[in-house]
Amino acid sequence: MKNFRTEFRINPCQLKVSHPNNVLTIGSCFSETIGNRLEQFKFQASVNPFGVVYNPISIFDNLLMTLSDQAFDPDLCIQHHAKFVHFHCHSRLNAFSKEELMSLLSQKQRETFRHLQTASHLFITFGSAFAYRHRKSGRLVANCHKIPQREFKKELLELEQMSGSFEIFNKSLKRVNPYIQIVLTLSPVRHIKDGIPENQLSKSMLRVLCDQLTHSHSNIGYFPAYELMMDDLRDYRFYKDDLIHPNAMAEDYIWEKFQDSFFDVDTRKLTKEIDQVHKSLSHRPFEPLSPQHGKFLKALLDKVDSLPGSLDFAAEKNAIMDQLRQIEAYYNASSTLENENQ
Numbered sequence: 304m305k306n307f308r309t310e311f312r313i314n315p316c317q318l319k320v321s322h323p324n325n326v327l328t329i330g331s332c333f334s335e336t337i338g339n340r341l342e343q344f345k346f347q348a349s350v351n352p353f354g355v356v357y358n359p360i361s362i363f364d365n366l367l368m369t370l371s372d373q374a375f376d377p378d379l380c381i382q383h384h385a386k387f388v389h390f391h392c393h394s395r396l397n398a399f400s401k402e403e404l405m406s407l408l409s410q411k412q413r414e415t416f417r418h419l420q421t422a423s424h425l426f427i428t429f430g431s432a433f434a435y436r437h438r439k440s441g442r443l444v445a446n447c448h449k450i451p452q453r454e455f456k457k458e459l460l461e462l463e464q465m466s467g468s469f470e471i472f473n474k475s476l477k478r479v480n481p482y483i484q485i486v487l488t489l490s491p492v493r494h495i496k497d498g499i500p501e502n503q504l505s506k507s508m509l510r511v512l513c514d515q516l517t518h519s520h521s522n523i524g525y526f527p528a529y530e531l532m533m534d535d536l537r538d539y540r541f542y543k544d545d546l547i548h549p550n551a552m553a554e555d556y557i558w559e560k561f562q563d564s565f566f567d568v569d570t571r572k573l574t575k576e577i578d579q580v581h582k583s584l585s586h587r588p589f590e591p592l593s594p595q596h597g598k599f600l601k602a603l604l605d606k607v608d609s610l611p612g613s614l615d616f617a618a619e620k621n622a623i624m625d626q627l628r629q630i631e632a633y634y635n636a637s638s639t640l641e642n643e644n645q
Contacts, residue, residue, distance in 0.1 A: 309534050313564050316524055318484045320565045322346055322573065322614060324423035327415070329366070331357050331430030331490040332548075333528055338426070340558050343581070344574045345614040349418040352411045353445070354393020357430030357494075359465045359512065361445035363472040365391055369412045370419065370475040377405055379440065383448050390437060390444040419476065422483055424565075428528075430490040432460045432508040433497055459505070465512050473520070485523045486565075487513045491532030491557070492548055526564060531557050573611070580607055584622055591626070592633045600627050 320326060320341075327349045328338035338350030353365050368375065379390040386397040387404040396411065398404035419425070434443050435455040447455055476483065489509050494502045506529065517523045532541070532549055539546055541553040549557070562571055583603050588596045604623050607616050 309537065311527075311530070311535065313527060313560055315563065316484070316486070316526075316565050318423065319567045319570065320346065320424055321567070321570050322611070325349070325418055325421045326424045326426065327352075327418045327422050328426040328428070329353070329356070330362050330426075330428035330488075331355060332492060333430075333488060333490040334426060334428040336554055337428075337488075337558075337561060340561075344577050345616075349415060349422075351393075352415045352418075353391070353408075354395050355430075356393065356445040357490075358432065358434040358443070358445070358460060359429050359509070360434060360443055360460060360468045361391065362427060362429070363468040364443075365445070366415075366419070367472045367475055369415045370472070370479055372412075372416075374412075375405065375408045376442075377401065379437075379442065379444075380404055381448065381450070383450075388446075388448050390440075390442065390446065390448070393446055394448050416479075419483070420479055422480065424484045424486060425476075426486045426488065426526075428488045428490050429509045429512070430492065431494050431497065431502075432465070432505040432512075433494070433501070434458055434460055460508070462508065462512060462515070465508075466515060469512075469516060483522065485520070486526055487516060487523060488526045489513065489529035491529050491553075495547055526561065528557055528561075531560060576606075576610060577614075580610075580616075580619060584619060592630050594630075597627060597630045600630075 322345060325347045326341060328334040328341070329351055332355050335351050335355065338348050341348040342350060356362050356365065367373075375389055375391055380387050380401050381390065382401075383394065383397075386399060387401050388394045388397050389404060389408060392408065396404070396407060398407055435447050435457055436442065437444050438454055438456055444455070473485075489506060493499075494505065497505060510529070513525050517525050532553060536549075536553050536556060541550055541556075542548065543550045562574065566574065580603065583599075583606075588599070590596060600623050604620065604627075607619055607623070610616065
C-alpha cells in the first residue's frame with residue numbers, strides 16, 4: 304500500500320533521560336508540553352520556571368541572570384490591572400505588590416539554579432526570532448503583557464545576536480554544570496500573527512541557529528519537533544480548532560518519538576507501566592460501588608506499590624484509597640440499614 308506520510312529517522316540521543324535524573328525545560332509552550340509529560344511520568348522535571356518565553360535572547364538572559372545570582376531588574380516591573388508582572392517573565396508570575404513579585408522571581412531563580420546545578424538535560428524550545436524592544440527602557444522583553452504595541456519596537460533578531468547571547472550563557476552554565484546535555488527544539492506552533500512569510504523567516508533563522516550551535520558544541524543536540532509537525536504530520540487533522548496548535552493526537556505522536564530518542568528500554572518499560580496505572584485510574588466503572596470494582600482497585604494499589612519506591616505516587620494512591628473508602632462506607636451503611644430493618 305502506498306505510504307501517505309513522510310516519515311524520517313531521528314538519531315537517538317547518546318545521553319539518555321532516566322528517572323533519577325533532574326531535567327529542566329524552558330522556552331515556548333512546547334517546552335511545557337514535553338515538561339508536563341515528563342512530570343506526568345514521574346521524572347524530576349522543572350518546567351518553564353519563568354513561564355512561556357519565545358525569543359532566544361530572553362531565554363538565555365533569564366538563565367544567565369539565574370546562574371550569575373543577578374536579580375531581575377525591579378524597574379521592569381509593571382502594574383497590569385490589579386497585579387504586578389515583569390517584562391522578563393510570563394504574566395502567570397504575578398503578585399499584588401512589586402515587592403511580592405520580586406520575592407517570587409527570586410525564589411524561582413533559586414529553584415532554577417539548583418536544578419541547573421544537577422540537571423542531566425536542559426531542553427530549550429525556541430518559538431520566534433522576532434522580539435519586542437520596550438521603547439522607554441530600550442530593553443528587549445520576553446512578554447509585552449498586552450500593553451499597547453506603540454510602546455514597543457518589533458525587531459528580527461540576528462544570528463550573531465542570538466549565538467553571542469548563547470555563548471555567554473553557556474560559558475556560565477559550564478562553570479556550574481560542565482556535564483549537562485543541552486537539547487534544542489523549535490516549537491511546532493506557527494506564529495501566524497507575525498504573518499505566514501514572516502513566520503517562515505523566523506523559524507528558518509532559529510533552525511540555522513540550532514544547526515550552528517549543535518555543530519560547534521559536543522554537548523548540544525537537536526530534537527526535530529517542528530519537522531515532525533510540518534513534514535511527518537502534514538495534515539490539519541493533527542491540529543486543534545485554531546489550526547495553529549498541535550492537537551492531542553499530534554502531541555502523543557511527538558511524545559512517542561521523544562521517548563524513542565531519549566529513553567532506554569528500561570525507562571520505556573517503566574513509563575508504559577505508569578501509563579497503564581493512569582489509564583486504570585481514569586477508567587469509569589459501570590458499578591463504581593461494586594465488590595468487583597473494589598477488587599480491581601486493590602489490585603491497582605498493589606500494582607502501584609510494585610513500582611519503584613523512589614517515585615512519588617501519593618496522588619494516585621490517595622485517589623485509589625478515596626474510592627475504596629467510598630465502597631466501604633456504602634456497604635457499612637447498607638449493612639446498618641439491613642440490621643435496623645430486621
